[in-house]
Amino acid sequence: MAVFDHCLVAIDEFHHVSADENSRLGALLDALMKLPHAHIIAMTGSYFRGDTVPILLPEDEAQFTKVSYSYYEQLNGYEHLKSLGIGYHFYQGRYINALPSVLDPTKKTIIHIPNVNSGESTKDKHTEVDAILDALGDVESQDPISGVYRVKRKGDGKLLKVANLVDDNVAERPKVQAYLRTIATADDIDIIIALGMAKEGFDWPYCEHVLTIGYRSSLTEVVQIIGRATRDCKGKTHAQFTNLIAQPDAQDDDVKVSVNNMLKAITTSLLMEQILAPSIQFKPRSQWNGEDLPPNTLIIDDKVAPVSKKVLDILNGDKEEIMATLMANEQLVKEAVSNMLPAELITQGALPATIQKMYPDLTDYELEQIRSGILQSLYINKHGVLVDEKDVPEGADIVGGPSPVNDPDEITVSRQFLKMGEKFINIENLNIDLIETVNPFHGAYEILSKSVTVAMLKTIQEAVSANQAQVSEDEATILWPRIQDFARQHQRPPELTSSDPLEVRYAQVLAYLRNKKQAKMVKQGS
Secondary structure (H helix, E strand, O other), rough: OHOOOEEEEEOOOOEEEEEEEEHHHHHHHHHHHHOOOOOEHHHHOOOOOOOOOOOHHHHHHOOOOOOOOOOHHHHHHOOOOOEEEEEEEEEOHHHHHHHHHHHOOOOEEEEEEOOOOOOOOOOOOOHHHHHHHHEEEEEEEEEOOOOOEEEOOOOOOOEEEEEEOOOOOOOOHHHHHHHHHHOHHHHHHOOOEOOOOOOOOOOOOOOOOOOEEEEOOOOHHHHHHHHOOOOOOOOOOOOEEEEEEEEOOOOOOHHHHHHHHHHHHHHHHHHHHHOOOOOOOEEEEHHOOOOOOOOOOOOOOOOOOOOOOOOHHHHOHHHHHHHHHHHHHHHHHHHHHHHOOHHHHHHHHHHHHHHHHOOOOHHHHHHHHHHHHHHHHHHHHHHOEEHHHHHOOOOOOEOOOOOOOOHHHOOOOEEEEEEOOOEEEEHHHHHHHHHHHHOOOOHHHHHHHHHHHHHHHHHHHHHOOOOOOOOOHHHHHHHHHHHHHHHEEEEEEEEOOOHHHHHHHHHHHHHHHHHHHHHHHHHHHH
């Protein structure tokens, strides 16, 4: 490894690295980092790993300076592609029958059929490809050199060029792959049907739509699939990711499995939508000299409450990772998406517990700053856009009015507003109680409730409630101060029989703590 000392080593697709002791890439990186003069640039287009093993150990990650280039910034920098849609579609029965409702044969599309071991698969991948070809139109011929099918499209009779990457015949697939590598114009291919291919590293700039059939457990895989459609290309202004998901059948013995897959698939797409939203960046007022701020930059007052570099780095670089880790809590996700969990239990319990677990060296004060900052970001992205005072139109409807100025040195300080419809709300006047009620999963429940019948929604909620989350040590630690506040405010402890689900959870945590205390006393007395 000494040959790499005094070198700059750039590693692409960095999400393949793992801190696992059996990872050869991880061992190589570890050896590089131990060299006294080696420098490393780690690059990845994915925010996540497909498994639960971290890419880097915290002490190694701390040595890197993070630079995030979001999907929002990527799209803003493009010449042609300006928007990306994330969509779901639910089906019952065979997915082939649902294809016409989601497959637009006029769009350049990659179709990923489900893994043969999944519940969505018919277990015969070749028959599935034939059914997709039939859904597109009539197969006219197959080119003997390229292996590409020519399909007469239903409706207008246009000949489509369709590539089949599902066929693993050693005599056929290499011909198709070789042809796809030579694509030079939009007319060279129209539809690609794949199973495990056409994901990471596959380059087809003309792709407008990626249609993924079935639940994908890996966030990395979802990001890689979406990336196939997000190349900038002349004539392409919009790209679309659609996940075709099996709707649970109440009569099915495996209803719990299908409920889990459905809710996790929705959450994955919800997380992607949050990543696609403008990333709110935080800047302390003490570090701002009055210059124009970059878009979506929020000034935070640090005169009374100082903000450390550690807190800023986490808020400006790790918000997506924190949300991804929060959403990796399967039981939390299921309860939240099915509307069985109060928002406050997420914002006051699960979120700070997640932050604390990821960054155990944070003080309580720093933990609260990060928690509040994430909630502010979520609230702003959900309800409107940030606007500087100088950009507020004259005569605009300003809710709350300008904030009072007590320090004459701050007369020229620019105010920031949240534009909600036609109204402008002074950020400094935002009600903290409103921010506390932000539910990162609410959009998922709205989609779910609009997409399934009342009976199916009840089935989903029953399946989730059968395995509701138990109280954890982390949650108890986080919620204990709030339970004390509740008892002081109401002059009584929280009750399990309350109609308020938040109070019920407080009571469950209190019971957990009392049992722990009693068990400890019994142990000490024995």
